[in-house]
Amino acid sequence: MLSHELVYFAVAGRAEIIRICLSIAKIDWKDTRFQFKDWPTIKPTTPLGSAPILKINNVDHVQSMALARYAARLAGLYPEENPLNALVIDEVMDSVNELISKIPRVAADPKELETLRKEYQANIMPKYAAFLEGVIQRNGGVGIVAPSPKITVGDMAINAAIKSLSSGELDHIDPKFFESYPGIMATSKMVDNNALIKAYYAAKEN
Numbered sequence: 317m318l319s320h321e322l323v324y325f326a327v328a329g330r331a332e333i334i335r336i337c338l339s340i341a342k343i344d345w346k347d348t349r350f351q352f353k354d355w356p357t358i359k360p361t362t363p364l365g366s367a368p369i370l371k372i373n374n375v376d377h378v379q380s381m382a383l384a385r386y387a388a389r390l391a392g393l394y395p396e397e398n399p400l401n402a403l404v405i406d407e408v409m410d411s412v413n414e415l416i417s418k419i420p421r422v423a424a425d426p427k428e429l430e431t432l433r434k435e436y437q438a439n440i441m442p443k444y445a446a447f448l449e450g451v452i453q454r455n456g457g458v459g460i461v462a463p464s465p466k467i468t469v470g471d472m473a474i475n476a477a478i479k480s481l482s483s484g485e486l487d488h489i490d491p492k493f494f495e496s497y498p499g500i501m502a503t504s505k506m507v508d509n510n511a512l513i514k515a516y517y518a519a520k521e522n
Contacts (some may be wrong), residue, residue, distance in 0.1 A: 319371075319372070320338060320372055321345065321348055323345040323350070331366055331380070337387035340512050341391040366378060388488065394468065405462055409470055409471060412444075412448075419481075420432035437493065439490070441452075445494060457498070458502045459506060460474070467512075468504060470508050471503050472507055
């Protein structure tokens with residue numbers, strides 16, 4: 317049996333999908349969380365100065381999307397047997413990762429950050445949203461690969477991104493932006509209503 321330890325900040329962030337998939341996979345794993353104040357000490361010990369890190373048999377593995385796909389394979393949420401569906405999931409996950417990575421987070425002053433965020437919403441978000449919506453509509457309007465409502469790690473990635481961008485925690489980003497994309501909203505709702513996802517969050521509350 318392989319040992320697994322996921323190391324990340326004490327927030328959802330880029331590790332939540334990995335956590336969910338490892339939990340669904342029903343394997344023994346350790347969820348190690350640290351505070352932001354501890355990151356300067358931890359960062360030099362990581363392979364690329366980034367997190368999350370998944371220790372498998374005490375070997376460090378990195379890159380959040382690669383880790384998510386690995387965990388999804390363990391959970392049966394990545395269609396290994398269907399290369400075309402796997403390709404669709406990969407392109408969606410990589411696109412979602414780009415979308416989140418492009419969020420302006422620092423600026424010289426608040427006014428500049430406001431300008432950068434508004435430009436991001438006007439130019440970046442519509443491009444990626446249109447692409448994701450097209451993938452979903454090609455699949456019938458819910459989910460990115462058939463058959464829905466069986467979720468994949470790609471659907472989970474969309475859901476996580478939508479929640480992040482619609483949380484209201486990012487100043488100058490309209491929380492209702494995605495409401496004009498019915499496929500994205502339907503896919504996000506499908507993930508929220510999935511029995512496996514509900515069970516994961518119910519277990520966290522207990």
